Amino acid sequence: MNIYGIRAIYHFEMARTFRTLWESIVAPVLTTSLYFIVFGKAIGSRMGDIDNVSYGAFIIPGLVMLNLLNESISNASFGIYMPKWAGTIYELLSAPVSWFEVLIGYVGAAATKSVMLGLLILGTARIFVPYEIAHPVWMVAFLLLTAVTFSLFGFIIGLWADSFQKLQVVPMLIVTPLTFLGGAFYSIDMLPPLWQKITLFNPVVYLISGFRWSFYGIADVDVAVSIGMTFGFLMTCLIFVWWVFKTGYKIRH
Amino acid sequence: MKTATAAMTANSSAPIISVRGVNKTYAGGFQALKKIDLDIKRGEIFALLGPNGAGKTTLISLICGIVKATSGTIIADGHDIMQDYRAARATIGLVPQELHTDAFESVWATVKFSRGLFGKAPDAAYLEKVLRDLSLWDKRNAKIMTLSGGMKRRVLIAKALAHEPTILFLDEPSAGVDVELRHDMWRMVRTLRAQGTTIILTTHYIEEAEDMADRIGVISKGELIVVEDKAVLMRKLGKKQLTLTLRRPMTGIPAGLSAWPLVLSDDGHVLVYSFDAQEEETGIAELLRTLAEHGIEFKDLRSRESSLEDIFVSLVHRPKGTQE
Numbered sequence: 001m002n003i004y005g006i007r008a009i010y011h012f013e014m015a016r017t018f019r020t021l022w023e024s025i026v027a028p029v030l031t032t033s034l035y036f037i038v039f040g041k042a043i044g045s046r047m048g049d050i051d052n053v054s055y056g057a058f059i060i061p062g063l064v065m066l067n068l069l070n071e072s073i074s075n076a077s078f079g080i081y082m083p084k085w086a087g088t089i090y091e092l093l094s095a096p097v098s099w100f101e102v103l104i105g106y107v108g109a110a111a112t113k114s115v116m117l118g119l120l121i122l123g124t125a126r127i128f129v130p131y132e133i134a135h136p137v138w139m140v141a142f143l144l145l146t147a148v149t150f151s152l153f154g155f156i157i158g159l160w161a162d163s164f165q166k167l168q169v170v171p172m173l174i175v176t177p178l179t180f181l182g183g184a185f186y187s188i189d190m191l192p193p194l195w196q197k198i199t200l201f202n203p204v205v206y207l208i209s210g211f212r213w214s215f216y217g218i219a220d221v222d223v224a225v226s227i228g229m230t231f232g233f234l235m236t237c238l239i240f241v242w243w244v245f246k247t248g249y250k251i252r253h
Numbered sequence: 254m255k256t257a258t259a260a261m262t263a264n265s266s267a268p269i270i271s272v273r274g275v276n277k278t279y280a281g282g283f284q285a286l287k288k289i290d291l292d293i294k295r296g297e298i299f300a301l302l303g304p305n306g307a308g309k310t311t312l313i314s315l316i317c318g319i320v321k322a323t324s325g326t327i328i329a330d331g332h333d334i335m336q337d338y339r340a341a342r343a344t345i346g347l348v349p350q351e352l353h354t355d356a357f358e359s360v361w362a363t364v365k366f367s368r369g370l371f372g373k374a375p376d377a378a379y380l381e382k383v384l385r386d387l388s389l390w391d392k393r394n395a396k397i398m399t400l401s402g403g404m405k406r407r408v409l410i411a412k413a414l415a416h417e418p419t420i421l422f423l424d425e426p427s428a429g430v431d432v433e434l435r436h437d438m439w440r441m442v443r444t445l446r447a448q449g450t451t452i453i454l455t456t457h458y459i460e461e462a463e464d465m466a467d468r469i470g471v472i473s474k475g476e477l478i479v480v481e482d483k484a485v486l487m488r489k490l491g492k493k494q495l496t497l498t499l500r501r502p503m504t505g506i507p508a509g510l511s512a513w514p515l516v517l518s519d520d521g522h523v524l525v526y527s528f529d530a531q532e533e534e535t536g537i538a539e540l541l542r543t544l545a546e547h548g549i550e551f552k553d554l555r556s557r558e559s560s561l562e563d564i565f566v567s568l569v570h571r572p573k574g575t576q577e
Binding site: 002004008015018019090093094095 | 303317319338339340341342343345347350351354355356357358362365366367368369370371374375412420430501
C-alpha cells in the first residue's frame, strides 16, 4: 500500500478546498439560509406539521442531503477532471499508485469536504429552526455513507467528462431534479398514489428517507431498505471505477 | 521471479531498461510504434532522435506507464512495468514535453506532492537541495502560474527528481527554454549521470545530443532505425566535405573531372568534394593534382566533418532497408 501516495493526493485535494474555503462555505450556507427563510419561515409557517414535526425542521435532512449530494459530486468530479484538463494526470498515471489508492485519496478528500459542509449546514439550520437528532450515530453513518457514495459517483463523472460543460450536466440535469423530487421538501405520502409508486424508482428517496429517520424517527421507506440501497449504489460505483482503471477507459490510451 | 529480478538488479552490466517487441496501435488504428527492441545501459545518457510524430513520446509514455503497449514487454530496473508496476515506476522520473503544471499550487507544495505520490517519506532537506540546484529555492512559495515558461520547466524537472529516481526521462527538455537554463539543465544532467542516474532524452537540438549523449537512437515512422554509440555512429555514417573557393568562377565542371563526386555552387565560385571519412584513401591529394592539371586555381580550402544533424537527416530520409 502506497500510504504516502494516498496522503499526497488527499492533502493536495484538501489544500485545494482550503484555498477556496471562503467561496466553498459562503455559497452553500447562504443558499441554505434562503431555503430556511423562504420554505421554513415564510411558507412553512402556513404549513401543518408532518408526522408531528414542524415543516421547518422537516426539510432540514432534505436540505443537508441536497447539499451533500451536489458538493460530493462537484468536489470529486472537479478533483479528477482538473488534472485531466491541465494535463498533470501524466504524473498520476506514471506514479506507483493503484487505482484503489487514487480513489481513497480523491474520494476521501471530496467526502471529507462535503461532510464538513453538511455539518456546517446543520449548524446554520439551528439558527433558524430548533430540532433534535434521535439517532446521532446513524445520522453520522448516513452522512458518511452518502458522502462517500456520491463522491465516487462524482469521480466517475470527472473521469467521463471531457469538457467543463459535461461536468455540470449530470448534477444539474439528473441529481438536482432527483433530489427535489426525492422528498427533500415533502413526505411522499403527500403525493397522489401513482406518484408514490413512481417516486420509489428515485434512489434519492431512500437517502433522504433514511437520513430523516435518523433525525425524527419518521421514514417514507424502511430504514433497512435505505441502507441497502445506498450500499448497492456504493458497490455499483466501486465496480465501475475498478473497470475504468482496469481498461484505462478515457484515462490511459 | 523475485530471484531473477534481484539478480538482474544486482548485475550492473544488465540493461536498466529493456524493451522487447513493443507495438503500439492507438484506438483510431494509427500504429505509433512497430516492434521496438531497445536496451538502455545503466548510467548512460541516451538520446532519442526523430522527426515530429515519429513515436518518441509514445515510447517514453509506454515505459512510464502513461500509455499501454498493444504487445511486447518492458523491464525497468529489473521490474516488469505491468506485473510489477509499483517497483518499476518508483525508479522512474519523467519530465514531460508539455508544461503541465498545477497552476494554483506553490512550487514547494507541488514537489512535496510528487515525492509523496511516488511513495517516498517526506524529506525537506532533499527537496531543498533539488530546488536549490535548479535555482528554484527563492521561488518555493510562489504559485506556479506566476512563473515564466523556463521556470515552469525547472519545476517539472524538480517534480521528476523529487522521489530520487534512478532513471530520468527528459522529453524535449530544452524546447522553449533560454540559453542560460539550457546550460544549467545540461550541467545538472551531467551531475545526475555522475551520481549514477540513467538519462533518456529526446531533443530537437541535435547539437545537444551530439554534445551530451553516450548513445543515440533514431526513430522514424514508429521504427527504431538505428541505435548506436554516438562516436561509432558519427564515424560510420559521417561524411567529410572539402570545400574549395575558386580564384575564378567556372561555368561547369570540366569533362576531365566528371569521375569525381564534385558539386559546383550556382555562382560557380565554390567547389565541394564529399568523401567517406572512414576511408584510408581520401582522394584529396589526387583531386588537387587533377585540378592543377586542368588549371583550376583556388584561394581557400577547408574540410568539414558532417554533424549529427546531417547524419540524422540522411538516416531519416534514407529509403527503407538501406541502413545497416
